[in-house]
Amino acid sequence: MTLRLRIGFMPLVDAALLVAAADTGIAETHGLALELVRDVSWSNLRDRLHVRLLDAAHMLAPAAIASTLGIGGVTAPMAAPILLNLNGNALTLSLRRFEEMARVATGDLADPLVSARALATLVSARKASGLPPLAFAAVFGFSCHTYLLRDWMALGGVRLGEDVRLEIVPPVRTVEALASGEVDGFCAGAPWNTLAVEAGVGAILHCGVDLIPDLPEKVLAWRADDVERRGEAVTRLNAALIEASGWVSDDANWPSLARLLAAPDRLAAPAALIEAILRGDIIQGGGRPARQVPSYIRFDAAAIRPDPAHADRLLAAMGRAGQVVVTPDLTERARAVFGPLLMESAER
Amino acid sequence: MTSDIKILVVDANPIRAAIIEEGLREAGFGAIVQVSETKGLVAAIGQHDPDVVVIDLENPSRDALADMFQVSRHVRRPITMFVDQSDAAQIEAAVEAGVSAYIVDGLRKERLKPILQTCISRFNAFAKLREELDEVRSQLDDRKLVDRAKGIVMRLKGLGEDEAYALMRRTAMNEKRKLADIARSIITAAEVLK
Known part of the structure; x- marks a missing residue:
């Protein structure tokens, strides 16, 4: 019998496995009818999952941990029996700040250490002349974007949240916030960085992989108590996503995948631009040529395997960002979010 | 208070x-x-x-x-x-x-x-x-369709307004379809046969 599942997603390139499973017929071959529901905020996805208006949701890996541990005011335990991707983020500066940074850089800006030091120079120059601090945006507090920003700035001795303001801006507003000068830079997933460059308001400084490679970005989240109760549905969806991962990783399918993602009820973004992102051809802006970035975003079989070690890395990043004090108990609970057991049963 | x-x-x-x-x-x-x-x-x-x-x-x-x-x-x-x-x-x-x-x-x-x-x-x-607002809007659209279809039936079958309407109602009831659906079929047919 076909199982019907409602899955919430945000319009981002890393919803690719969900879109591929739902829109190519892969889900049907695994006895599933998937209804993908587009949403506007991670908080909504978490709440809709919690009250079971959704069966599963596209979720930021750190948000799944935070929600499970109850840090940040909400406790809604989740389990991530499979990941949806690794990487996929980039750090974009407004053209003005990019040019300023290029002027003060002592070396190649493509080197994160050089760029972070250039940022430090700008930060202290602004402080000395009484200018307001720079502002950088992430799309959610508990996100790899926050940690990438924080850890990159730390290379130059700049403290995010103290020397530089951190703003939370929804992805749909990132380009506008950069254009208006509300923020000086942002870290977000695809396609938002590319869109900012295309719009002529930003320059991509670093891709996520340049800063911290293979960070677990999005997971497929279920309510923790549903994972056991609805084992059959979880196993089938895992199997469908594993097959989708094979399809999505085959470069012959990128033009079709880009068209599916571009649809008005999916990302509603130009297919050509999405296809370039899938190929890892990243336009940089700021007068530099496009760059080929291997593993800019990873959907392969190894990438989507849940691993408790992911929890260790993310929890450590959350600790460095001052969001949590890491204890053995928290570590154990966070590791349980990425249990590999169900994945193994889907592979069988 | x-x-x-x-x-x-x-x-x-x-x-x-x-x-x-x-x-x-x-x-x-x-x-x-x-x-x-x-x-x-x-x-x-x-x-x-x-x-x-x-x-x-x-x-x-x-x-x-x-x-x-x-x-x-x-x-x-x-x-x-x-x-x-x-x-x-x-x-x-x-x-x-x-x-x-x-x-x-x-x-x-x-x-x-x-x-x-x-x-x-x-x-x-x-x-x-x-x-309800959407409903009203679609009802208005439906009414426009029915009026157009009624005009076609009147012209093609030489019927009066009430008779044409009654014929469409009867057809809808017999076929267990909505009046608007019947009207849509009539309009499509009339356009094809034009």
């Missing part, structure tokens, strides 16, 4: 915001502030120092609002989300209605309940209104 609880309503839809405010006033809450622009949200929260913040789920800035409370940079008093404060049925009703609330830590949950209840029923009332 008017409650002294200060409520900030964040809603990009001014009509719905007005409906919610009216509902809350009727329920005895006098201190209500409306914000439609999320840009000035931080300032508004700092200025009004609300006990409860209500936000519609269609607003993409909800994540920004949540973060504002988490880090307490912008608010004097720690604020938590309602899910930890109210019962499961009410959370479900709120999320389904499309509304969320954040409350100041320490506000007794009994005090939040009527506020959330009012918002839920007003959100639902607004959704119903919107549905």
Whole structure:
């Protein structure tokens, strides 16, 4: 019998496995009818999952941990029996700040250490002349974007949240916030960085992989108590996503995948631009040529395997960002979010 | 008696915001502030120092609002989300209605309940209104279709207006289809056979 599942997603390139499973017929071959529901905020996805208006949701890996541990005011335990991707983020500066940074850089800006030091120079120059601090945006507090920003700035001795303001801006507003000068830079997933460059308001400084490679970005989240109760549905969806991962990783399918993602009820973004992102051809802006970035975003079989070690890395990043004090108990609970057991049963 | 609880309503839809405010006033809450622009949200929260913040789920800035409370940079008093404060049925009703609330830590949950209840029923009332409006619009479209089809039947079969209408009604009933569907078929057929 076909199982019907409602899955919430945000319009981002890393919803690719969900879109591929739902829109190519892969889900049907695994006895599933998937209804993908587009949403506007991670908080909504978490709440809709919690009250079971959704069966599963596209979720930021750190948000799944935070929600499970109850840090940040909400406790809604989740389990991530499979990941949806690794990487996929980039750090974009407004053209003005990019040019300023290029002027003060002592070396190649493509080197994160050089760029972070250039940022430090700008930060202290602004402080000395009484200018307001720079502002950088992430799309959610508990996100790899926050940690990438924080850890990159730390290379130059700049403290995010103290020397530089951190703003939370929804992805749909990132380009506008950069254009208006509300923020000086942002870290977000695809396609938002590319869109900012295309719009002529930003320059991509670093891709996520340049800063911290293979960070677990999005997971497929279920309510923790549903994972056991609805084992059959979880196993089938895992199997469908594993097959989708094979399809999505085959470069012959990128033009079709880009068209599916571009649809008005999916990302509603130009297919050509999405296809370039899938190929890892990243336009940089700021007068530099496009760059080929291997593993800019990873959907392969190894990438989507849940691993408790992911929890260790993310929890450590959350600790460095001052969001949590890491204890053995928290570590154990966070590791349980990425249990590999169900994945193994889907592979069988 | 008017409650002294200060409520900030964040809603990009001014009509719905007005409906919610009216509902809350009727329920005895006098201190209500409306914000439609999320840009000035931080300032508004700092200025009004609300006990409860209500936000519609269609607003993409909800994540920004949540973060504002988490880090307490912008608010004097720690604020938590309602899910930890109210019962499961009410959370479900709120999320389904499309509304969320954040409350100041320490506000007794009994005090939040009527506020959330009012918002839920007003959100639902607004959704119903919107549905009815869509319904009226589609009914108007249907009527236009039926009128056009009726004209075709009158012309082709040499019938009067009432007779043509009666014929279409009868056909719809016999075929267990809606009158508008029959009208659509007639118009299509007439265009094909033109």
